[in-house]
Amino acid sequence: MASISGICSSSPTLNHQNHSTPKRRRTPLPSFPSRPKPFPPRSLAREAPAQLSSITKPHHAGLEKDSRALWHRYVEWLYQHKELGLYLDVSRVGFTDEFVREMEPGFQAALRAMEDLEKGAIANPDEGRMVGHYWLRDSSRAPTAFLKTQIDNTLDAICSFANDVVSGKIKPPSSPEGRFTQILSVGIGGSALGPQFVAEALAPDNPPLKIRFIDNTDPAGIDHQIAQLGPELASTLVLVISKSGGTPETRNGLLEVQKAFREAGLNFPKQGVAITQENSLLDNTARIEGWLARFPMFDWVGGRTSEMSAVGLLPAALQSIDIREMLAGAALMDEANRSTVIRNNPAALLALCWYWATDGVGSKDMVILPYKDSLLLFSRYLQQLVMESLGKEFDLDGNRVNQGISVYGNKGSTDQHAYIQQLREGVHNFFVTFIEVLRDRPPGHDWELEPGVTCGDYLFGMLQGTRSALYANNRESLTVTVQEVNPRSVGALIALYERAVGIYASIVNINAYHQPGKLYTFDIYCKEPVEPLTLEEVADRCHAPEDIEMIYKIIAHMAANDRALIAEGNCGSPRSIKVFLGECNLDELYA
Template structure:
């Protein structure tokens, strides 16, 4: 118990509290049980980190596996870019975005049948849509100029649900297709589904479509060939998970009516603070060092993110990709096997006090909590509930109570506090975590900017599609004949993939497009599959 008193002392809180009045940001790391010596010991490795960050921002290759620069910091401060060409490209794209948005809002660009655009439909996957969706939800208001919808998974039923919500308003909906390579399967399928929906109501898809993609990509060529409304660039020096402040996020957010200038300003201001070589004056360094302390530089720890604000509910999803895709690596830059990574999960406070707080308090101590506190409760005046307290005061009490309970159980936490949720503070939070990711990756010597395992999954998915096609082709070439899984596997020379064959066949029998049927077996795995033969 004596140790807990030290951890929660007022003196320790004051010593390690980061406060920036202009950004209205507080970072409290005092309830992480690091020692004073830890920060002193990290001064030397952090000197090299600061140097590496300077090189990265000047255009050095920071993604050696793909031979690429890493330039998402230039997006909010183009003058930092290593060449005038890149700086002008960023500035020019922003001007084009603002000009296009003005034309849409003023009705100078309309749908094919003369309807002004009232809705947005974003089609993408992963980083190209998680960020825009998070910010769109966080900053949504009744004053929005356009309503945003999202297709982000390739689930046919999910696509139907979104299109059903749009309904007859599809004719007044601007569709934004986001794919850096132009060949991402989930995005391609979403685009084709949406294209069909426009065609089904007698409208031309290109007359309602905008592309955001890398110049020269398949999507870029398609949009130019078909005469889409506009195409905006993505650059090879910006990864999907750090692309929010490029056209990927700025276009749709500006169309929604969000002040993207404030969003960029918040990120730019936070970037400036996170370049400081003084650890205690650098919130990005403090955050990354808490991750390093908690994981001992080895990875494997869990970070529970608890934003006590409904508007930040999707922030955890956004952070999952930013952190886990960046830091989850098998090998370090020396080629050594390290299995780095930090699992991120969470929902929102105080919902979690009624879900997994029980395990956080009494289960395995394999995590730390990141609380995100928003001081402003609402725009209007709050009435008292009970105990002379507003609902917002109760919500803060739940946060403080949860944090206190964790400390009493010897569980660590840190707290990020902002005054309110607006475009500026969202920009600050995005930049804060982006920088923490960069710093942690440099400390442990990994490449945070590639994702080879994701490509493995895509390759395996392609093999599954080919296997499905082989099954269908074989069954259709033997109409009326029934086959077990082992018989099919032998016939198409896929004996090592019998389990996958069975899973594919089950899906084929439930979805009737290919005409595959099943004769149930006992046990189920002994079922037989066939395509009906000609009726005699």
């Protein structure tokens, strides 16, 4: 039995709590210049009331420091989901009862918008789309029987295919081992971050298929992943994940993998699986070439919320992760997040705390600190989910707001030796979310390092000590606690943050669901010039004289990779350069 004194003494920061508390003011929301922007006549995300922008946060004399009052606040605001074994502690965020009352109308509007979203209303007005990732874990909520059938059939197909691969019924065409042993997943953004997080969190120590990722267009990184496979390339199942089928990084990765297969004398289509939207370029290619399998991505599921679709479920199932348990955990959390009572709705509580901590304008960063190695990638996953969803220049009324919340994180207790010093004593531009896991090891596998103290007790002490030390210095924090890391709890965590992002976006009147447009790109075509060209001449041929700096950078890149010949001068002196160019396409390089 671990002793409390032993646990506490394992963290030298735990007793560091006696600081004076300076008074702190909450600043009112600033006003922003506006720009007219056309919108459809009605969109759900616009229905959070405008009066929220005029809420003035109450002034108060710092965070509660009286231990009895703090304990009362902890008990009063602690959220528990008994079936999931999940807790949310918001007691170390200093919002007041008055603030909650003032925010109530806006939250009720946001919750109504979420209800309509789940019923199939257009919740992505910029693209005129439904937003349906919640239907993936409860198909009965899909607005049509056709969509329900699509969801159910896809899940059944994923489970059947994964079972056949793992059992050896589906075999690689030329593997001496007679079964697939490796997965190579080619995708970027939401097509990679979710599967990476779930693999790190849930894959067994010895999965039937080990997974690797190509999630960039870095040639050296691609070469490394392929080289690590070695002779097992012959028993590698390649998942190519792209909604449009035209994402440059994914396309480049696919071409590199196909080249490796050709050089090894292997038949790529018999080991290739496409996960993409129906009739996309990738889908048509896979169909024509006779790839091993094709699975759909739906128009109404965005990349950053696609983990519960084939994007995340297929690679998880191939690693023998119980995907139906993941879906069940997400569905249970979704149900909890439908409560119209803020204190009984964990996603609404998160959104409330985010609004309070950042003044509703992203004035502070969100630091994610999971105290569990298997949850290390959760901060990267949330970084995309939160920042891509909330990082918007304009709100739904066309006002320039430059919204967003920056997200970063590491893991405990590595953070003790990385940046906690700054969080404690440096610039106060953040709030912290601790992710706590109660069970250290499976039952019967723990042991004591010394009488009364286990290795997990030290980790627990580090978390509690860091939380106490930060709070003593007026640094606000939340704590999300799960009983253990398993498919159900991971599904619940994903669902919790997906809904919190949607609610917060409604509160601040932005569209969380549209995909960012492509960056401005252009083409260069130079057909074997008879003489070397200056940068200015290249820019003129491209009809892009204003982009001469970008042209210089691209030529320097091409020259470094033996694809352009600098006839005169050098890259350190751009004006001196004259260059021979073959045919090149900058859109393909930098789209």
